[in-house]
Amino acid sequence: MYRGAVRCPYCQTADNKVVDSRPSDDGAAIRRRRECLTCGRRFTTYERLEELPLMVVKRAGVKEPFERAKVEAGIQRAVTHRPVDEGAVVAIATEIEEELRAAGAEVSSERVGLAVLERLRDLDPVSYLRFASVYKGFEDVTDFEREVAVLQKSTEPKRHPARSG
Numbered sequence: 001m002y003r004g005a006v007r008c009p010y011c012q013t014a015d016n017k018v019v020d021s022r023p024s025d026d027g028a029a030i031r032r033r034r035e036c037l038t039c040g041r042r043f044t045t046y047e048r049l050e051e052l053p054l055m056v057v058k059r060a061g062v063k064e065p066f067e068r069a070k071v072e073a074g075i076q077r078a079v080t081h082r083p084v085d086e087g088a089v090v091a092i093a094t095e096i097e098e099e100l101r102a103a104g105a106e107v108s109s110e111r112v113g114l115a116v117l118e119r120l121r122d123l124d125p126v127s128y129l130r131f132a133s134v135y136k137g138f139e140d141v142t143d144f145e146r147e148v149a150v151l152q153k154s155t156e157p158k159r160h161p162a163r164s165g
């Protein structure tokens with residue numbers, strides 16, 4: 001996915017894989033640990049995040065600049081008192097930002113929410129449900145139960161019901 005044109009400083013080949021990815025201390029770059037697939041040596045690259053603004057389009061059509069801090073805060077709230085460490089929260093927010101930036105200059109707020117949900121579902125079911133309840137605006141316990149059912153089903157293979165008419 002991120003194999004681009006980054007070359008190994010030892011043997012100059014461009015065939016490498018990312019073994020670790022995290023924000024730099026100031027948060028303005030991504031620090032990637034890479035392993036060269038030709039010589040097997042490891043090296044680190046720092047990649048600036050795209051300077052182009054990423055706009056989030058809300059349901060009412062209003063646009064606002066994407067802020068990773070907001071995504072992080074939302075995830076942080078969902079994982080409060082759960083066995084999820086701070087590093088995982090930052091890593092998720094970083095991953096989501098990269099994914100969204102790679103997809104284009106504009107994303108819907110719905111897509112941002114779904115990107116968070118997808119990752120929380122794998123990370124911690126309780127955090128997932130908390131985030132889902134805020135994001136989807138659960139109004140009563142029925143909504144919550146429906147989501148639990150969806151969560152349980154998500155481990156089964158997906159089926160596409162046949163439709164007629």
Ligand SMILES: [Zn+2]
Binds near residue numbers: 010013036037038
């Ligand atoms: Zn190499």
